[in-house]
Amino acid sequence: GVFSTGDELAEPGTALGPSQTYDSNRFTLLALLARLPVTASDLGILPDDPAATARALAEAAGAHDLLLTSGGVSTGEADHVKAAIEGGGRLVFWRLAIKPGRPAAMGVVEGTPVIGLPGNPVAAVVTFLHLARPLVLRLAGAAPETLTRFAATADFSYRKKAGRREYVRVSLLPGEDGLPTARKYPREGAGLLTSLTQSEAFAELGEDITGVVPGDRVTVLPFA
Numbered sequence: 001g002v003f004s005t006g007d008e009l010a011e012p013g014t015a016l017g018p019s020q021t022y023d024s025n026r027f028t029l030l031a032l033l034a035r036l037p038v039t040a041s042d043l044g045i046l047p048d049d050p051a052a053t054a055r056a057l058a059e060a061a062g063a064h065d066l067l068l069t070s071g072g073v074s075t076g077e078a079d080h081v082k083a084a085i086e087g088g089g090r091l092v093f094w095r096l097a098i099k100p101g102r103p104a105a106m107g108v109v110e111g112t113p114v115i116g117l118p119g120n121p122v123a124a125v126v127t128f129l130h131l132a133r134p135l136v137l138r139l140a141g142a143a144p145e146t147l148t149r150f151a152a153t154a155d156f157s158y159r160k161k162a163g164r165r166e167y168v169r170v171s172l173l174p175g176e177d178g179l180p181t182a183r184k185y186p187r188e189g190a191g192l193l194t195s196l197t198q199s200e201a202f203a204e205l206g207e208d209i210t211g212v213v214p215g216d217r218v219t220v221l222p223f224a
Helices: 025-033 050-061 081-088 121-139
Strands: 002-005 042-046 067-070 089-094 105-109 112-117 150-154 165-173 181-184 201-205 217-222
Touching: 002 025, 002 050, 025 042, 025 067, 025 121, 042 050, 050 067, 050 081, 050 105, 050 112, 067 121, 081 089, 081 105, 081 112, 112 121, 121 165, 150 201, 165 217, 181 201
Parallel strands: 002 042, 002 067, 067 112, 150 181
Antiparallel strands: 089 105, 105 112, 150 217, 165 181, 165 201, 201 217
């Protein structure tokens, strides 16, 4: 079962109200789930209401083997998913040492596992790949499938903190040394859906890396 959360979200094709944006996460997650051994239910958009969020999770838990939400797991006044998981069951963990995707949560409500993905589109995809995808395969009894990774040559500069894994959106171009060249998307921000649609892979920068300069070898995860 897949929920989006937030009063700021509107269904595609409807008129936007003040301070609203169209919901893209639900459709992205449903598309990613379509490649896995599951039957996915579109459960719509949850409002920014703690009681309604708790009630919807409890009701959906009885009819599904896994619940996915996006948004509502950070520390804002309107972030109610984490509290709903804690109130309706058990929070297993909250926050990861990655960027984007730090405010991810996982718990159990009414005996059903719940993964709370961040609301930013890029963060939702990153955490889906590392949390939801392997859990779906495990629950379905499928053989584990590791994500495809290969080496590329960076043609960009980038600085990051030690102790945190980061995922940088890149395009892949033919290289001169037998490896593809990874070119960074020119804009920052995990809220930019176009940074996914106009890129081809994530460059995965491990916890021990503090910077990248052109010519460095980096590991990439292709979207394909």
